[in-house]
Amino acid sequence: MMIRKGVYPYDYTDGPAKLEETQLPSKEDFFSTLTGDHISDEDYAHAQRVWKAFECKTMRDYHNLYLESDVAILEDIFEDFRNICLKHYGLDPAHYFTSPGLAYDAALKTTGVRLELLSDPDMLLMLERGTRGGVAMISHRHSKANNPYMANYDSTQQTKYLTYLDANNLYGWAMSQPLPTGDFEWVEPEEIDGILSYSDDNEYGAIVECDLEYPQDLHDDHNDYPLAPENVEINKVRKLVPHLGKREKYTLHYRNLKMYLDMGMKLTKVHRIIGFKQSPWLKTYIDLNTRLRAAAKTDSEREFFKLMNNSVFGKTMENIRKRVDVRLVTTEKQALKLVAKPNFDRRVVFTENLVAVHMKKTKLKFDKPIYLGACILDISKLLMYDFHYRFVRKTYGDRARLLFTDTDSLAYEIQTDDFTRILRHTCRKNSIRPTIQPSTPPASPPA
Known part of the structure; x- marks a missing residue:
């Protein structure tokens, strides 16, 4: 029951008062304005089974259970992901921001190559x-x-x-x-x-x-x-x-x-x-992922090993010139000071009290092959x-x-x-x- 994604009335739960309700909302209350869809009869039946099995007294009980199970499922998936990377590449993805960064290091580590950087x-x-x-x-x-x-x-x-x-x-x-x-x-x-x-x-x-x-x-x-x-x-x-x-x-x-x-x-x-x-x-690394993809037992593993090949190509195409500094400012004085600088690029207004100012880099270090x-x-x-x-x-x-x-x-x-x-x-x-x-x-x- 708890090894699948839970069902939650995101739009319906618009404040703390809804958490004190003593029964599961109706099927219509699970409508999502984001997707424009109602949940299926099967999903609503699942929500009813969860409410009954865990003896939920209020929506707060259901709410907390949903969050706990959601995080636990994500944790299991991420730990499995980490184990796969550690097993095949000897690298921990928790130390990386993106898959291209992980794939690039995996390629270098797998092949043992030392790439010379351009100095001219x-x-x-x-x-x-x-x-x-x-x-x-x-x-x-x-x-x-x-x-x-x-x-x-x-x-x-x-x-x-x-x-x-x-x-x-x-x-x-x-x-x-x-x-x-x-x-x-x-x-x-x-x-x-x-x-x-x-x-x-x-x-x-x-x-x-x-x-x-x-x-x-x-x-x-x-x-x-x-x-x-x-x-x-x-x-x-x-x-x-x-x-x-x-x-x-x-x-x-x-x-x-x-x-x-x-x-x-x-x-x-x-x-x-x-x-x-x-x-x-690079052929050693490409062939490794091709073999691992062919031997994979799940769709997610097959897609992961495909991604590890595609992502390393993306890293070789990284354009340092497109990098920007983003400054979040909360006052007009801060914004005007940044806008006046010669490396100002553009700004994104979130609210009247929060603006993201994009600044071009003043120094570039070309450390990519x-x-x-x-x-x-x-x-x-x-x-x-x-x-x-x-x-x-x-x-x-x-x-x-x-x-x-x-x-x-x-x-x-x-x-x-x-x-x-x-x-x-x-x-x-x-x-x-x-x-x-x-x-x-x-x-x-x-x-």
């Missing part, structure tokens, strides 16, 4: 400019399926399939690739040919700042999903834009540069190169572009149109007589391709 401000700024998120765009706004799996299939028209594909664990895959660990140094631009000969798992890697051109003869073929997306300011808002124009002082991972050149883009100038030592050091986030984001694009150009376009040519994409997903219109048969056949012959699979299999064809 020019390297830092170059890597910040090269940090770009996932591509989200609509290439074609309208498409209509027509295939034998549909009830209204028209055999006189072109057979078309619409499919939504999702990359399984995209960032987990990228984090398992060779990533920088240290030995950062400037490399002469003349060394670019040697860098382009590096293998994907070479002991050393590089970040390149260069100029690129998109040849005119690639425009039609690449129009749906242009390579090398660029952060562009549009109407005073920075947006990640895939386009077919030139790239100037474009910063990217050497593996991305190799792919883009292999697909036809032209390298016109190399400005700067940062060399570094690399290894797939931001190069990890930049490399993970770039490397993740390799899989998406590889799948689109070397699988979908290679298999279907102009019969495949990319409708839209959002970071780790791709939606296509494909003209073929039997899309599912061809997809399965081609996936079996490509080891990397099954990492992207249809989110929802097509329904069985009509009888």
